Amino acid sequence: MLVLDAVSKSYERRQTRVDALRSTSLKIDRGEFVAIVGPSGSGKTTLLSMLGGMLAPTMGRILLDGQSLYDLPVRERAQIRNEQIGFVFQHFNLVPWLTAIENVALPLCLYGSDSHIQQSRAEALLKRFGLAERAEHRPSELSAGQQQRVALARTLVTDPHLILADEPTGNLDPESREVVLDALHAIHREGRTIVLVTHDQAVAGAAQRSLRIVDGQVEELGSPRSAGAA
Numbered sequence: 001m002l003v004l005d006a007v008s009k010s011y012e013r014r015q016t017r018v019d020a021l022r023s024t025s026l027k028i029d030r031g032e033f034v035a036i037v038g039p040s041g042s043g044k045t046t047l048l049s050m051l052g053g054m055l056a057p058t059m060g061r062i063l064l065d066g067q068s069l070y071d072l073p074v075r076e077r078a079q080i081r082n083e084q085i086g087f088v089f090q091h092f093n094l095v096p097w098l099t100a101i102e103n104v105a106l107p108l109c110l111y112g113s114d115s116h117i118q119q120s121r122a123e124a125l126l127k128r129f130g131l132a133e134r135a136e137h138r139p140s141e142l143s144a145g146q147q148q149r150v151a152l153a154r155t156l157v158t159d160p161h162l163i164l165a166d167e168p169t170g171n172l173d174p175e176s177r178e179v180v181l182d183a184l185h186a187i188h189r190e191g192r193t194i195v196l197v198t199h200d201q202a203v204a205g206a207a208q209r210s211l212r213i214v215d216g217q218v219e220e221l222g223s224p225r226s227a228g229a230a
Contacts, residue, residue, distance in 0.1 A: 001030040001162070001193055002051060007060035008216075009046055020046040022216035023060070028195060030161075033188045035207035036197045037221070042213045044197035045166055051195060052164050053081045064162075082107070086155035090167035092147045094139040094154075101126060101135040104153045111158075125153035129183060145176025152183055163187060165196040169203055181206050 004026040011018045020043040028034050038044050049055035050062055056070045063069070064084075069077055094103045104122040126132050129149040139147050148168060155163060165184065169177040181203065188194050196207060204210045210221035 001032075001065060002026075002028040002195070003061075003063040004050075005061040005063065007050065007057045007062060009043070009050065009055070010058045019216045021050075021057075021213075021218075024216070024218050026211070026218050028193065030193055031188075031191055033185075033194045033208045034196070035204035035210045036195065036213060036218070037199065037201060037204045037210060038197075038213035039199055043216060044199075044213055047213065047218075048164050048166055048195065048197050052085055052087060053077045082111070083158060084160055084162060086158070086160035086163045088148075088151055088155055088163065088165040088168045090170040092139070092144075092151045092171075094147055094150060096139050099136050099138055100131060100142065100150045103139070103150055104157055107154065107158050121157050122153070125156055126150070129153050143176070144171050145173070145179055148172060148176070148180050149183065152180070152187075156187065161192055163192055163194045165194065167198055168196065169198070169200065177203070 004024055007021055007024045008019065009021045011020060036044055036047065046055065050057055053064075053069050061068050061070070064080065067080075069080070072080070095106065098106065101119075101122045104125055105118040108118040108121065123132070123135065126135050129152060131146060131149055131153070134142060134146060139150070142150065163184075168184070169180055172180060184194060184196070185206070194207075196203070198204055204221070211218050212221050
């Protein structure tokens with residue numbers, strides 16, 4: 001499903017070259033739940049951004065379902081990103097002046113979907129995540145854990161088959177963290193592929209397979225877990 005073929009990413013920072021990734025090759029199969037760990041600045045978010053079609057590699061190719069993402073026109077790549085890939089962020093990225101249900105329905109609104117479809121899908125997803133009674137609340141009226149569940153609902157409203165999660169539990173207390181991880185496992189059991197980046201080894205341990213970025217290279221961490229153990 002996802003293939004990195006000798007991918008490198010370099011930056012120029014204060015006239016110094018920084019190699020975020022160096023000649024990295026990696027394959028993630030459809031339906032896997034993969035965690036990528038590493039300290040801040042190790043290149044985790046850079047890698048996730050490249051997988052999501054938002055940041056072109058300096059060298060190498062990234063293939064999604066056999067298509068080389070960065071050989072596609074910008075508009076076509078944006079369409080793939082909007083329709084096939086869901087993003088979950090550490091800071092939730094909810095629109096503060098919209099209610100929970102409006103935030104969840106927003107991607108469908110941007111696509112010009114029928115308003116009845118927007119409403120029914122958003123309601124169903126809020127109910128799924130135990131937030132039906134919070135539908136008319138704005139983000140400032142929700143706890144951090146509730147905001148992240150709203151963000152997860154928004155991610156699923158377009159029915160993507162790939163979920164990219166950037167430190168999705170980083171701002172949560174232990175109880176909310178477990179709720180969000182349980183939600184991610186449920187999403188995974190539906191057949192979706194999840195790639196999660198984290199600095200937390202305990203969070204990474206919940207995935208089927210763990211990778212670590214060291215000195216710009218991706219390496220396996222132990223043996224992959226069985227899908228049933230997820």
